[in-house]
Amino acid sequence: MTDAAFVSTVLGRLRGRLIVSCQPVVGGPLDRTELVVALARLGDSDQSFKEDAAHLLLDEARVLEGERPTDPRTFSTRLARVLKRGLG
DSSP, X not given: OOHHHHHHHHHHHHHTOBOTTSOBSSSSTTOOHHHHHHHHTTXXXXXXXXXXXXXXXXXXXXHHTTOOOSSHHHHHHHHHHHHXXXXX
């Protein structure tokens, strides 16, 4: 998937998610566009990290709506992988 396609896919999914207060996840104080663009710039060697981060952003949108992540166990596993990578 190209960087532009990745950004378009993730932002498209986030745009469809609204917080209960009707404040959009994209375009408001909780705008994640910069994160998605930074993920797209990582390149193909970090594909698994990009996928984990994209799924976490989508689950974050669900949590902000008052929902649970689609699969809490998978959410926790992804979060641990991303934190581990960040901590080196």
